[in-house]
Amino acid sequence: MTRFRLPPVAATTPWSAGINLAGALAVLYGLWRGAPHTAAWALVVTAVGVAAWVARTALAVQQGARQRRGGPDPEAPGTGTHPAPQGAVEPAPQGAGVRALAALLLALMLLGGGLTAVPTQGLGTALLVVAVLVVTSEPANSPVVWGTAALAAALATATGAALTVAGLAGAVDVNVIGVLAVIAGLILAVVAGLGRRAQRVLAAERERANAEAVRAQATAHRVAIARDLHDVLAHSLGGLVVQLDAAEALLEAGDTERAAARVTAARRLAVEGLDEAREAVRALRGPEQGAPETVTPATATWTPAIATPDPGPGAATVDPAALSARLAGLLPGEDAATVHVQELGEPRAVPAALAEALVRAVQEGLSNARKHAPGAEVRIRLVWHPDRVECAIENAMPVEGAGGRGAGLAATGGGFGLRGVRERFAAIDGTVTAGTVRTAEGELFRLRVEARA
Missing domain, CATH: 3.30.565.10 (Histidine kinase-like ATPase, C-terminal domain)
Structure with missing residues (x-):
């Protein structure tokens, strides 16, 4: 039986974080403008949801900084096959506390946005859309997780609409068009999140395929180097041993003249082996400019x-x-x-x-x-x-x-x-x-x- 694990916090860029912060400020400004006509509980719940939005954005920025310093998170989806850059320190996997905090902040955004989408005349919809987008776009989340999140968002929205109809949301009337707009925003968030999820999965698969191709190329390169080294060394060193064995036998027989000829042949083999080794190194380093070497007749x-x-x-x-x-x-x-x-x-x-x-x-x-x-x-x-x-x-x-x-x-x-x-x-x-x-x-x-x- 597999143990359930909370998904990691996906990294974000400073540019994306700036857009999120601008959205949070816009919601707070709208909340301040509409405060006289909104119930106190709706103002508090929306403010808590915005604070959770800002806190979760800060966690994502921190994760992005960790990745830029020391490579991708080993537990992030699609990055487990990639080593950290040379000289970089491999970051530690995200702890359970960080994951739990991120999940809690996301739940506050989801429920707060759903409950206040109608009472705040659509301001809470921003929290709802961002939360649903984050949940559905994360490849680590199973369909059960993002389906449950979408259902919870729909139920929270219906609860907020019911409270508004009951007159518990201040001087705010239920507008059918507004409710339909909230539902449409929720549906669009789910569709956009799933599309982004597919893009992330495809990008991760492409990265894994590229990594496999690089490994296969490196393996083929090592095999080629080993083959060339064997071809060069086995021939030249083997011939060298034969010539030296023959020279030793001739010296034992007292035939110094023929032994000297064998030693000369052994020296020639050693020089040819060095030349072939240089050619192999030159081929591995790449072609060089200049006249090619000639082969001795x-x-x-x-x-x-x-x-x-x-x-x-x-x-x-x-x-x-x-x-x-x-x-x-x-x-x-x-x-x-x-x-x-x-x-x-x-x-x-x-x-x-x-x-x-x-x-x-x-x-x-x-x-x-x-x-x-x-x-x-x-x-x-x-x-x-x-x-x-x-x-x-x-x-x-x-x-x-x-x-x-x-x-x-x-x-x-x-x-x-x-x-x-x-x-x-x-x-x-x-x-x-x-x-x-x-x-x-x-x-x-x-x-x-x-x-x-």
């Missing part, structure tokens, strides 16, 4: 006809030469005798997202082969179909129980690389398959990607 089995600058992720399309240059850039540091590349079909320009996905897929395939089957032969096959492009990277499966220098590197995998490849191809409606296959040459691990081009 690769001296591997995949040699592009033209060394073209990397077009970057913001380019609309990537031409075949630029794509070949980026793929070739992955091969220095690999053993040219163990990496074989085959390209079939007619290359053509592809969207930048597809080019990036292909490069990262080849990079991940090389990194996996280096981790789990160091020294094994790796085959890269890029096939240009008339309506799509397909790329397969396969390597021999490692021998069970084999240790050696590459065993530690195999334990560093977390599965994030293949997940990143799948995410990239899912974004362009491509497909990714990864797993072991049996061939005439034995068991192979194959990473195959495909997308429309």
Whole structure:
């Protein structure tokens, strides 16, 4: 069973508070002018209602000041999903005492306005309309609450009219048109309040949707950063480990010349990794003005006809030469005798997202082969179909129980690389398959990607 809770005091702006105070002063002025013809009890009840109006306006202004200082009230409708601004102090939720006081003041306005609407010749209608408007426009109030308030207002108005007919309201006669005007004002207040309530609910839903969109965008941004960091670090650091392991083995064998060549290759991989990390940071910060960096021509089995600058992720399309240059850039540091590349079909320009996905897929395939089957032969096959492009990277499966220098590197995998490849191809409606296959040459691990081009 849910516990009933009074709704919070909605915040108001100084401009709205000024309008309310002006209305209260206008009612007091009219009351003063009509005092000689009005019963004393009607004057007192109206004055109490006006005082409640002013006090409740002051509470709303105080709540608005709290929100401007420290963000929205955590318990206000539609604001519970929004954190306070950076550097601001989160305000404490409104206490039960404040809520009870606000409800009491609203009840005084409602009953006072209803009882005096006819005896004061319509002056109390202002209190009645404002109270009904506040109750019906508050999203935290259920239909039972604002329906009860509207019914209480109608009964109070009828009671005031009856007292006037009985001659207990001073020298004031009951005017049918005046009573109908009070009833019409009450109905308009209910309709206007419900319309304002719908606007508030819609605004709160829009704010929640915007907050969800911001959170989803931030999540996607974090995933993209993690994917790019993995793509950069796994390839460069994995290659670095392989080269250093080979250099260590050559030094133990006394072959210092070849060991020095391996160390040089390791240094080149470290420099390339730094360059790729800078490119990732530059892409995250946004495009910068200036000439693009050029890609160093690769001296591997995949040699592009033209060394073209990397077009970057913001380019609309990537031409075949630029794509070949980026793929070739992955091969220095690999053993040219163990990496074989085959390209079939007619290359053509592809969207930048597809080019990036292909490069990262080849990079991940090389990194996996280096981790789990160091020294094994790796085959890269890029096939240009008339309506799509397909790329397969396969390597021999490692021998069970084999240790050696590459065993530690195999334990560093977390599965994030293949997940990143799948995410990239899912974004362009491509497909990714990864797993072991049996061939005439034995068991192979194959990473195959495909997308429309």
